[in-house]
Amino acid sequence: MEKKTFKLGLLPKLIIAIILGILIGQFLPIWFCRIIVTASSIFSTFLKFIIPLMILAYVTMGIADLKSGAGKLLLITVALAYGSTLIFGSASYLVSSTLFPSFMSQGALEQIAATAGNSLDSYLSLSIPPLLDTLSAVVLAFVLGLCLSNLRGRTIGNTLYDGIKDFSGIIDQVLHSVIIPLLPLYICGTFIDMTKSGKTFAILGILWKVFLVVIAMHLICICIQFLLAGFISKKNPLTLIKNQIPGYATALGTQSSAATIPVNLQCAAADGVSEQIRNFVVPLCANIHMAGSMITITACATAVCLMNQLPISLGTVIPFIMTLGIAMVASPGAPGGSIMTALPFLYMIFGAEAGDPNGPICAIMVALYITQDSFGTACNVSGDNAIGVIVEAIYRKFIVKKDAVTA
Template structure:
């Protein structure tokens, strides 16, 4: 009997990957509840899975983007500009929704006495400076550190350079892209085991007790993200495609958002999103660029986190906020969120930047960051799920907008 004929492998190949992940999720929860000591020991499965995704993602993006641009034929249609516009509209609208929710359900914080020793950016100019330096980073260093801005810049530059190369060189790039894609598919097949390990270890080690004191704030954050995922984003997709958006929305949440929720890394979820785009039949020349680009700048969840936590600090300190200032905060949060992936610590470390708009001192702002880390077990997972699933959603919307209705 060959390995391909083994009954277990045959069953796995016939079973939906989403169903396998769901089984891994339920099994992880059950193990954490009934055998917490054993659950802590299976954390290695989750760590290996996330590490594998993070390892293949930079190489995949570099090779895939370069090969797609190099082999792009004149006259082929791409949708990068409308996708970029959707990314910006989605992020800004998420910040506005967070402002409205914070006005309607104001949150107060019990600020901790000791904040973590972290180094937030000093201003929006520093965020933009960091982005610019990431663009001109050494390509080897960018690959080693997972600097996707730098990886994209080099891949695009080499892709355009290879457009003038010989056909054999372009074919070599295409074969290399196919080879890396095959490795990525193999890694993604390990997702059920990875999710099992991640869920079991997280619930066994942290539980939910630490979140009780911050439940109101957490509900505002998650509520805003759910509203964006189920109301705001579908509305944007409908205006773009003039079709019922919910089948696509639910597919993206189920097949991209679910894995992103547990990996808690947009970069690690890039291979998952690329495979989903392939299954949806989207233009490879488009999604091979838009997905890694979205993992860098499409940050609706980060904009919500920055806005809600900043306004919670503002309300706690009794600072009055007028409408123009709230709109300015939304714009600042949107711009900052686009730079979140280029700043160590992600969206939480951009909160002091937003707090500076209201004159809140840095030591108080860093205490708000500490609160963010306390609720981060849920907040960061929900944020990543929203960010990553929206990358596929807006890419698909732009590609489907030009297709005639069946």
């Protein structure tokens, strides 16, 4: 009998990295701190190189794979998933912009502002220019994905689809083998720099309140989705929520919507969703429904803007949410995939300089998001099954009856 090996999850690793970063920055000499900051800086440069390739691989495959499924069901499911992401992302900004300022005293904001420019210099810097800029990667991904979705299996496209699929597998391997394992180093270096510059303790005094508000928004989101699903399907929302508990708990542990699909399919079966519908909706929504992640990203971006006295408004947030709702397609395959996909678009909120994916403000965003990633993923997958219940009800009430009448 093989012994089970204990494996520390990503969330505990990142919490340890934050604690170590604070302790190292507080008690160890500057020369040692600069070594870790240098390693973190080199990693962030590599990350900046990989991000456009990640967008190209994931978004292309996500759109190309939308071909699988009946046209009516596909349109209904995509509309519900995208609409949910937009609505709850926008609501997250409204709640965050209302509540967060009360957490952030003027003294704390002034203390953070006073530390600007105190960052540690790295011993070594590398220049690795990305093969594509992020906008080019997004446009190319949309063109390839839409064309492959229409042409594959009809005239051309099978060979290119297989090539993109292999390329996506390579990027996925890089994400799992390099990016995710080294994220703790990246976060540790960020918090070392923040501690030495004096930002850490002023910021941490604010973050725990942000965390509680975000978790509350996730839970409210789940309740609203299942209330709507219960109303449309004439099912008990409390029973639907109860049936979702195994999927929610699995997502908390795996931090991956894709890894939770098998359990979520069982939850959908318990909800009475037919095999035909659940086998279509659950895997599809695992890749396109990002309400929980959008709540977290929007709330964290609002908090970071307030902490750094950057302007933010609903007018800048909505285009960001609309863009990210599409760009995050297929990003939930790995822990932290959503925030990695979001990094190149943060300039839409933070501005060109502060929104540099390689910069310290985006590093704070990564740290903020990752500490809440499992809850956002759990919210995502719970909403997937709420959408499944709604699609099942619409299918039975309108599509099946209409087809029966036509026949």
